[in-house]
Amino acid sequence: MNVGKVSKRVEQVFPFYVMDIMEKAKALEEQGENVVHMEVGEPDFPTPEPILKAAQGFLEKGDVHYTKAQGLPALRKKIARYYRDEYNVDLSPERIFITPGASGALTVALASLIDAGDEVLTCDPGYPCNNNIVTLFGGQPTSINVGEEHGFQLTGQLIAQAWSKATRGVMMASPSNPTGATVNFDQLQNIVQTITEREGFLISDEIYHGLVYGQRAISALEISDDVFVLNSFSKFFGMTGWRLGWLVVPEYAISAANRLMQNLYISAPTPSQYAALAAFDEDTRVILNQRRDEFEQRRDRLYEGLESLGFVMMAKPQGAFYIYADCRLFTDDSYAFALELLEKAGVATTPGKDFGSSEPARYLRFAYTTSIERIEEGLKRIKTFLAERGS
Amino acid sequence: MNVGKVSKRVEQVFPFYVMDIMEKAKALEEQGENVVHMEVGEPDFPTPEPILKAAQGFLEKGDVHYTKAQGLPALRKKIARYYRDEYNVDLSPERIFITPGASGALTVALASLIDAGDEVLTCDPGYPCNNNIVTLFGGQPTSINVGEEHGFQLTGQLIAQAWSKATRGVMMASPSNPTGATVNFDQLQNIVQTITEREGFLISDEIYHGLVYGQRAISALEISDDVFVLNSFSKFFGMTGWRLGWLVVPEYAISAANRLMQNLYISAPTPSQYAALAAFDEDTRVILNQRRDEFEQRRDRLYEGLESLGFVMMAKPQGAFYIYADCRLFTDDSYAFALELLEKAGVATTPGKDFGSSEPARYLRFAYTTSIERIEEGLKRIKTFLAERGS
Numbered sequence: 149m150n151v152g153k154v155s156k157r158v159e160q161v162f163p164f165y166v167m168d169i170m171e172k173a174k175a176l177e178e179q180g181e182n183v184v185h186m187e188v189g190e191p192d193f194p195t196p197e198p199i200l201k202a203a204q205g206f207l208e209k210g211d212v213h214y215t216k217a218q219g220l221p222a223l224r225k226k227i228a229r230y231y232r233d234e235y236n237v238d239l240s241p242e243r244i245f246i247t248p249g250a251s252g253a254l255t256v257a258l259a260s261l262i263d264a265g266d267e268v269l270t271c272d273p274g275y276p277c278n279n280n281i282v283t284l285f286g287g288q289p290t291s292i293n294v295g296e297e298h299g300f301q302l303t304g305q306l307i308a309q310a311w312s313k314a315t316r317g318v319m320m321a322s323p324s325n326p327t328g329a330t331v332n333f334d335q336l337q338n339i340v341q342t343i344t345e346r347e348g349f350l351i352s353d354e355i356y357h358g359l360v361y362g363q364r365a366i367s368a369l370e371i372s373d374d375v376f377v378l379n380s381f382s383k384f385f386g387m388t389g390w391r392l393g394w395l396v397v398p399e400y401a402i403s404a405a406n407r408l409m410q411n412l413y414i415s416a417p418t419p420s421q422y423a424a425l426a427a428f429d430e431d432t433r434v435i436l437n438q439r440r441d442e443f444e445q446r447r448d449r450l451y452e453g454l455e456s457l458g459f460v461m462m463a464k465p466q467g468a469f470y471i472y473a474d475c476r477l478f479t480d481d482s483y484a485f486a487l488e489l490l491e492k493a494g495v496a497t498t499p500g501k502d503f504g505s506s507e508p509a510r511y512l513r514f515a516y517t518t519s520i521e522r523i524e525e526g527l528k529r530i531k532t533f534l535a536e537r538g539s
Numbered sequence: 540m541n542v543g544k545v546s547k548r549v550e551q552v553f554p555f556y557v558m559d560i561m562e563k564a565k566a567l568e569e570q571g572e573n574v575v576h577m578e579v580g581e582p583d584f585p586t587p588e589p590i591l592k593a594a595q596g597f598l599e600k601g602d603v604h605y606t607k608a609q610g611l612p613a614l615r616k617k618i619a620r621y622y623r624d625e626y627n628v629d630l631s632p633e634r635i636f637i638t639p640g641a642s643g644a645l646t647v648a649l650a651s652l653i654d655a656g657d658e659v660l661t662c663d664p665g666y667p668c669n670n671n672i673v674t675l676f677g678g679q680p681t682s683i684n685v686g687e688e689h690g691f692q693l694t695g696q697l698i699a700q701a702w703s704k705a706t707r708g709v710m711m712a713s714p715s716n717p718t719g720a721t722v723n724f725d726q727l728q729n730i731v732q733t734i735t736e737r738e739g740f741l742i743s744d745e746i747y748h749g750l751v752y753g754q755r756a757i758s759a760l761e762i763s764d765d766v767f768v769l770n771s772f773s774k775f776f777g778m779t780g781w782r783l784g785w786l787v788v789p790e791y792a793i794s795a796a797n798r799l800m801q802n803l804y805i806s807a808p809t810p811s812q813y814a815a816l817a818a819f820d821e822d823t824r825v826i827l828n829q830r831r832d833e834f835e836q837r838r839d840r841l842y843e844g845l846e847s848l849g850f851v852m853m854a855k856p857q858g859a860f861y862i863y864a865d866c867r868l869f870t871d872d873s874y875a876f877a878l879e880l881l882e883k884a885g886v887a888t889t890p891g892k893d894f895g896s897s898e899p900a901r902y903l904r905f906a907y908t909t910s911i912e913r914i915e916e917g918l919k920r921i922k923t924f925l926a927e928r929g930s
């Protein structure tokens with residue numbers, strides 16, 4: 149049948165190189181080797197106890213049916229309140245959609261906004277799924293090089309320079325994956341203004357909000373009502389496996405987002421939605437703040453450690469749980485270097501080429517999603533490896 | 540920004556009319572009225588106890604992280620064994636993907652297969668999301684009228700007649716939503732052959748397998764390895780809210796499906812995957828078979844009841860939990876009739892126009908996802924209503 153061909157669409161979707169690293173790491177572990185995991189893009193902590201309890205309580209009755217496509221009203225109300233408390237933003241729950249992860253939110257936002265051939269500006273380095281989802285919907289992702297010289301973040305000026313006749317909008321994340329770099333209020337305002345002048349859309353990925361150190365994260369909703377903002381229970385709330393996020397849309401996109409939710413997902417997972425009702429409770433917050441402090445300490449230790457080993461460091465990242473380290477003093481092929489680090493030092497990292505094509509071969513992403521002890525162990529191993537390698 | 544416009548793509552995605560019915564039913568209930576729900580497309584039963592227990596056991600540790608994009612190997616192995624036991628089909632777990640519901644499976648299958656402009660043949664009446672997802676990916680759904688004269692199912696001949704130069708493949712479901720109609724082995728073989736001769740793809744939606752009465756459901760995998768088969772834990776297994784399904788792909792599409800899973804979903808919900816590990820256990824099976832018998836009794840009662848009220852009945856449907864009843868003796872606008880039935884008789888149903896455009900105004904879908912007692916009550920109310928209406 150069908151002469152065994154997949155779509156052209158999917159042929160343009162690239163695999164993640166970190167999957168090779170993860171598979172090789174697993175094979176090593178199965179042979180009894182010990183691997184320090186600094187490639188993993190999710191918190192190592194279990195789900196906070198109050199959230200687990202809420203899920204367990206919900207499951208006692210066993211009535212696990214579809215919810216409304218838009219998500220539980222009670223959860224949307226809590227999220228709206230969260231925007232008031234955290235950002236001083238007034239938001240109608242009608243603009244909030246509960247999605248299967250931020251992944252679902254990205255999909256709904258893009259499907260609401262782009263038609264075939266529409267160009268979307270994205271960041272390089274940046275979260276690789278952005279370009280891929282644009283491609284899946286027939287759009288044209290154009291990556292803006294937001295390299296070290298730009299502090300690894302977008303500016304209004306970069307957007308203005310990249311804007312073409314086909315451009316429909318911009319996707320960005322602050323804090324960013326893979327760099328943890330953030331934008332401040334003025335920078336974000338400048339970005340929003342630049343896009344507004346061009347009648348484009350902004351999709352602001354705020355999934356690493358909450359995991360910001362020594363400052364406050366700015367939401368694009370503080371600046372405009374006419375933006376698409378997404379967030380997730382995955383990272384700050386420690387709920388990756390629950391597959392739950394949310395999307396805030398402008399009024400004009402509510403009906404579109406509803407129809408997309410119905411058709412693509414029916415609804416987000418019900419036990420996860422009931423679990424998340426406890427995500428904004430005070431006792432959960434205490435746990436999450438402790439974890440944030442722990443992440444901050446890990447960041448400081450890892451940053452300092454990598455610097456002292458001879459990695460060329462960007463300014464200390466203000467958020468997320470990643471350090472994007474420049475390994476140009478050791479290699480001109482960070483993917484080969486990642487494989488070496490794994491095989492010879494037992495340290496797993498993510499090669500730059502998962503995040504774009506602007507000098508990816510210079511960078512490795514280190515995730516501090518493992519304990520301080522393991523980070524110390526990893527640094528020690530890298531030190532020994534570099535000494536033996538003699539570079 | 541962006542002059543407040545959604546994509547043309549999403550403007551072609553229609554809302555479900557049953558949502559109006561559900562909202563009106565809810566409003567009536569809030570006013571203290573009692574509504575018999577026969578519009579609901581999900582089992583009324585709670586999650587089977589052994590599946591709930593498995594979820595609760597998993598949650599005790601609280602480690603709820605992403606799984607592999609393809610899903611838990613242990614669950615894929617169990618599904619493979621299920622194909623051997625139920626269908627006598629040998630299937631490598633490498634061809635099985637755990638998806639967020641059959642909804643996710645439909646999305647992955649279509650994104651793997653179609654490019655902009657590709658035509659996909661679907662069934663009218665049929666599951667409305669099929670056409671919408673094809674549209675979302677820039678494809679062209681062309682509905683084949685599989686009306687009463689065709690027993691509400693596809694045939695090889697209908698496919699051959701509808702096939703055009705742009706056609707890439709076919710989507711079908713047996714048992715079907717909204718009619719419960721099934722195809723037998725010879726019919727399915729004929730369908731597969733017709734498509735194979737044209738080098739097209741088949742996406743076989745087998746979500747209502749297990750809910751088949753007095754016969755055995757045939758999987759397209761019994762006939763060919765080169766088909767896309769999807770199923771779900773939602774219906775037979777009674778797990779709608781868990782958002783878990785699966786997709787079986789031919790060898791050549793494994794890599795594509797993997798990349799799509801990574802980018803669109805990261806992975807299916809983890810607690811749901813662990814819960815589903817108990818779905819194939821013997822004690823679960825006992826419960827599910829009892830429920831199937833209960834559905835069969837409901838079908839018989841509802842079929843007989845509607846017939847005696849004067850609905851024009853198709854042959855008794857062999858599967859799913861729907862009866863697609865012809866109300867031409869009462870109305871030439873089944874949507875208006877559904878509203879009347881709700882407001883004057885307190886019975887909620889789904890109007891035909893949610894399922895296509897071939898004479899939808901003649902039909903209502905009655906779901907027997909409520910108890911025999913409620914079905915009796917609904918029939919009584921309709922009887923009184925029709926008598927008073929004097930039709």
Ligand SMILES: Cc1ncc(COP(=O)(O)O)c(C=O)c1O
Pocket residue numbers: 189248249250251252275321324325353355379380381382388391392393804805
């Ligand atoms: C920047 C960014 N956006 C979105 C996601 C998707 O996360 P999820 O679907 O778990 O919410 C991720 C996951 O790593 C991410 O790093």
Ligand SMILES: Cc1ncc(COP(=O)(O)O)c(C=O)c1O
Pocket residue numbers: 413414580639640641642643666712715716744746770771772773779782783784
């Ligand atoms: C024919 C058919 N396919 C697919 C689905 C999607 O179900 P789910 O995503 O819950 O598995 C449904 C739901 O009603 C359906 O009727």
